[in-house]
Amino acid sequence: MAAISETEIHVELRNAEAALATLGERETRLWERVKITPTQWRHNQYPNVGPVWVVAVMGKRCLYYNAVEGGWGWGRFESWGIVADYHWQQDEIQHAIHFLLFAIDNGGMG
Template identity: 30%
Template sequence: MSKHWTPVTERHLAAMLRHAEQQLDPALHQIWRLIRLPLPELWQQHPWGDEGCGFWVVAVFGKTCVYFNDISQGFNSSIFMSWGHIEDYQTRTDALDVHLERLFQSHPDLTSAAN
């Protein structure tokens, strides 16, 4: 890890999410409302998340979580086997809307659930 990296704070993440929500088109906003957590949760991811005590998970659907990787500064998805543990480390630099669009395309079941 870089000596200049510091984990994102919950307060900063909340501000980022508020801004990102304003940018969502209606279809993505509908999906977001269905999958987002009421409050972000800090989940463990070994070994990459160890230094920052994990990553903030902001949404869940099925056995998939959406989390903010504050090392790469982007939203990513992973499967999880147990609540609170991210299985796959991803390094996308996606903004929330870009990541939700990716999910929307790869999970057509979200489309039908949002309608």
């Protein structure tokens, strides 16, 4: 399966940011600090799935759009541009940001 186009990821991200606008101040500040320009990254876990679009980075974690499931998920990376730990997540972006904030507050997501 091919990755979605750059135009499509920008549409998904615009829709996601509309949902993020309803979050609290801490979540909004966090999003502003971790988001990056959408960039395609490779992964080696599922050879039939093309690259994913990464839209945020925090430490050694990256937030990507899973086009197969239609949602957002955090993965681990060791080298910039390669998701080492890709999951079939399909969270709404605001849930992914809440997850990150919870992990920061509670020492998780190592």
